[in-house]
Amino acid sequence: MKKQGMLNSEIAKVISDMGHTDTIVIADCGLPIPDGVKKIDLALKIGTPSFLDVLNELEKELMIERVTLADEMKTDNQPLFLTIKDKFTHCDYVSHETFKKETKKAKAIIRTGEASPYANIILTSGVIF
Template sequence: MKKNGILNSEISKVLADLGHTDQIIIGDCGLPIPQGVKKIDLALEIGEPKFIDVLNVVLKEMQIEKYFLANEVKEKNKGQLEEIEKSMGKTELEWLSHEELKQQSQRVKAIIRTGEATPYSNIILQSGVIF
């Protein structure tokens, strides 16, 4: 049994398998999952687990060089945006439309589904390198 870090075996495996520029998504419970993309479903009930809680745990173990958010979060979910920016610090941010985010979701290694039920609580995390 792992002593610390992410205990979810699917998330731990996905993170260990990532290479430079590979991407994953942490999403709300409404984000559609494209056919053929690995879904790691953490949703227990509406609101649990929270998107930001899952993001903060993943950030402890994943080297991230860039992240992507949908422009719509700026107007539709300002509180979530503030939490994301606080968690991500000075990491490079690239904006796209929600439709573009959904298109990009077809090329990610995995989507981690949370119980979050607030609009546009989705993030694409792009893997960096540790050297």
């Protein structure tokens, strides 16, 4: 039995299969999941697990080159936006509609219990060398 790190086997598998520029999404409980994209559903109830709980754990496991956020997060979820902006130096911003289209390219979407506006992020994998 694994004793530390990512215990969720589906998430661990997706991360270990990712290469440079592959993407994985962390989503609030309302983001639509495109057909054909793997959904890893962690949502237990509203707020659990939170978006930040999941993001903080993925940061430990994945080499993140850049992140993509919806422009709307800047005004409609400013506390979360400021937290993410402090964590990552390479942030891209797109409309929420474009964001949803970009999720079609993701290796997986991790659905959280988060219920705050635009609490979604696309993580682009970097390289470790």
